[in-house]
Amino acid sequence: MRAAIYNGPRDLTVGERPDPRIQASTDAIVRVTLACVCGSDLWYYRGQSAHDQGAIGHEFIGVVDEVGADVRDLRPGDLVVAPFTWSDGTCELCRAGWYANCLHGGGFGNHGIDGGQGEAVRVPFADATLVKVPGFGHSDETLRSVLALSDVACTGNHAAVSAGVGPGMTVAVVGDGAVGLSAVLAARRLGAERIVALSRNPARQAVAREFGATDVVADRGDAAVEAVKALTGGLGVEAALECVGTGESMATAFAIARSGGMVGAVGAPHDVVVPIDTVIFRNVGLRGGVAPARKYIPELLAAVLAGEINPGRVFDFETDLEHLVDGYDAMDERRAIKSLVRVGAA
Numbered sequence: 001m002r003a004a005i006y007n008g009p010r011d012l013t014v015g016e017r018p019d020p021r022i023q024a025s026t027d028a029i030v031r032v033t034l035a036c037v038c039g040s041d042l043w044y045y046r047g048q049s050a051h052d053q054g055a056i057g058h059e060f061i062g063v064v065d066e067v068g069a070d071v072r073d074l075r076p077g078d079l080v081v082a083p084f085t086w087s088d089g090t091c092e093l094c095r096a097g098w099y100a101n102c103l104h105g106g107g108f109g110n111h112g113i114d115g116g117q118g119e120a121v122r123v124p125f126a127d128a129t130l131v132k133v134p135g136f137g138h139s140d141e142t143l144r145s146v147l148a149l150s151d152v153a154c155t156g157n158h159a160a161v162s163a164g165v166g167p168g169m170t171v172a173v174v175g176d177g178a179v180g181l182s183a184v185l186a187a188r189r190l191g192a193e194r195i196v197a198l199s200r201n202p203a204r205q206a207v208a209r210e211f212g213a214t215d216v217v218a219d220r221g222d223a224a225v226e227a228v229k230a231l232t233g234g235l236g237v238e239a240a241l242e243c244v245g246t247g248e249s250m251a252t253a254f255a256i257a258r259s260g261g262m263v264g265a266v267g268a269p270h271d272v273v274v275p276i277d278t279v280i281f282r283n284v285g286l287r288g289g290v291a292p293a294r295k296y297i298p299e300l301l302a303a304v305l306a307g308e309i310n311p312g313r314v315f316d317f318e319t320d321l322e323h324l325v326d327g328y329d330a331m332d333e334r335r336a337i338k339s340l341v342r343v344g345a346a
């Protein structure tokens with residue numbers, strides 16, 4: 001099959017990889033229809049995080065092509081969305097809702113596991129991992145939003161859930177990438193009244209407004225902190241959603257949180273220090289982590305299919321598998337928020 005092959009930093013090609021085959025009776029083979037490039041793929045592309053040579057990509061939707069003998073809930077022809085990690089659904093951590101920390105799970109597109117940026121993927125624990133998309137004849141707009149559930153919509157949701165966002169609350173989102181914008185959308189869906197998006201990019205500001213941001217702050221650093229405080233009676237926000245993963249973004253999130261507030265952090269950390277003095281002396285909490293996407297997909301999928309949310313709006317660049325690198329470059333050069341990759345026919 002054709003698939004992306006990570007050879008090293010700035011060296012990504014599309015070539016031939018072995019066709020995936022059923023290896024365990026609980027596996028399914030999914031023929032990928034739509035995939036996308038994640039901000040975390042850029043860390044690998046830039047050589048800032050380690051990645052095995054071989055398959056890459058962890059966000060995809062597709063059609064079930066083949067199932068193992070013990071797969072009961074899926075059959076060939078089913079349209080499915082995959083969370084970016086697979087999980088058995090039965091271990092103690094899965095039963096507690098921590099699917100991304102499954103005792104027997106893992107992530108797609110690294111360590112010898114097929115990636116979403118390819119024509120087909122072997123999915124372990126298929127019944128527990130994949131979520132079937134009901135109905136048929138979905139519009140392209142709907143399918144783009146279903147694709148967003150594979151990672152960014154769930155990760156943004158996890159930031160908001162982790163920070164305890166609820167009705168009437170005042171929230172700020174640090175980061176205007178696809179995850180940050182998805183966090184705005186999540187805060188709105190969870191009932192936040194005031195949502196401040198930190199962004200200096202007009203195209204991203206527009207999506208943030210469309211997703212529910214009530215205010216936009218274009219400053220950075222200390223100026224951003226002052227601007228958010230000015231909007232919140234000098235106090236800061238009840239929930240600060242950190243969706244970048246740098247030291248500066250984490251410092252900003254803690255600084256704009258009001259005393260007694262909570263930081264919901266989902267950015268993969270690079271040189272981040274948690275300000276423990278703020279945690280202790282201002283009672284600002286920290287929660288977050290790798291999103292249990294499998295937990296959130298069913299409710300978010302229902303909201304997409306009901307037309308209540310449109311998380312696929314984050315895709316503003318489009319290419320096909322053979323031109324995948326164009327999608328990486330568009331994001332790397334910040335010409336695109338997020339790149340969609342058309343792989344196979346539905």
Ligand SMILES: [Zn+2]
Nearest residue numbers: 091094102103
């Ligand atoms: Zn598990």
